Amino acid sequence: MPAQLELHSPQVLWLLVLAPLILWQELRERRSRAVLRFPAMGVFHATGRGVRPYLVWLLPAMRLCAYCLAVIALARPQERDARVRDLSVEGIDIMIALDLSTSMEAGDFRPKNRLHVAKEVLSEFIGGRVNDRIGLVVFSGAAYTQAPLTLDYGVLREVLRQLRTRVLEDGTAIGDALTSSLNRLRDSDAKSRVVVLITDGDNNSGKISPIDAAAMAEALGIPVYTILVGKGGKVPFPAGEDLFGNTVWREAEIPINPKLLQDIADKTGGEYYQATDRESLRLGLKKVLDSLERSKLLEGGAMANLREGFHPYLLWAFALAALELCLRRTLLEVFP
Secondary structure: OOOEEEEOOHHHHHHHHHOHHHHHHHHHHHHHOOOOOOOOHHHHHHOOOOOHHHHOOHHHHHHHHHHHHHHHHHOOEEEEEEEEEEOOOEEOEEEEEEEOOHHHHOOOOOOOOHHHHHHHHHHHHHHOOOOOEEEEEEEOOOEEEEEEEEOOHHHHHHHHHOOOOOOOOOOOOHHHHHHHHHHHHOOOOOOOEEEEEEEOOOOOOOOOOHHHHHHHHHHHOOOEEEEEEOOOOEEEEEEEEOOOOOEEEEEEEOOOOHHHHHHHHHHHOOOEEEEOOHHHHHHHHHHHHHOOOOEEOOOOOEEEEEEEOOHHHHHHHHHHHHHHHHHHHOOOOOOO
């Protein structure tokens, strides 16, 4: 079925009764305008008036149309889709804790490094959500909330896109990251609350131990799903650039602690996954969602999908007003 057009504020249309005042004002100005009289005006009169005097009347017509279109735009036309959206929406509150330590620059996810691939996969993950509130905590030597729980996925993906390593103090403060995430979730009224921890290393900094943070999560009933990015042993790591600007890679030993991440997941009722490439990271995030019990954030009722339609009316109103002003000061300027 086609979409139906309706007005959000139909009472604004009462302003259209003022539209004739525009024509009245134009007539009033013309009658009050000074007139210059010359002895030889009869000669000019005999040559004919031409089209310009008639085009002058387009100016008040354009102003009138611009006013009417602006009033219609203020009434906010909206298209109502025939499909009705159920408000008994299922959703989850998800805090993502993302590791930004320098070890995330390792190139075992070539041609990109670990952080680049993690950001791409997380962006796809966020873009595929509909009703889940998602927040973001970043950590290295310390943890910070980069984005609180939100449904504005566009802003969240832009924040994610701008993340870089070597901005925070280096290190891997897993305990602090979990605590910051839990602080954001503890006041949530959602039935399903979860932390997704994405890291590539072992805890080596921070004020709170990961096991203590896991105990807090257990007490709050918040499962922690841990994803270990990368593999143990020696991996390619950037060591600078050569004379031509190409990245020089060297083998570096990056310690990992899969047992710690497994213990955190087991203690909190979550799951542990290891991602060694882009696809396994994507599947890990998918499995996290598949294992969650969904909760209802909104209760009952239904709402039609509405799409704002005032934009073309407002655009044409501005265009006609600008054109009228331009013509009045140039080609159709009246003197005196």
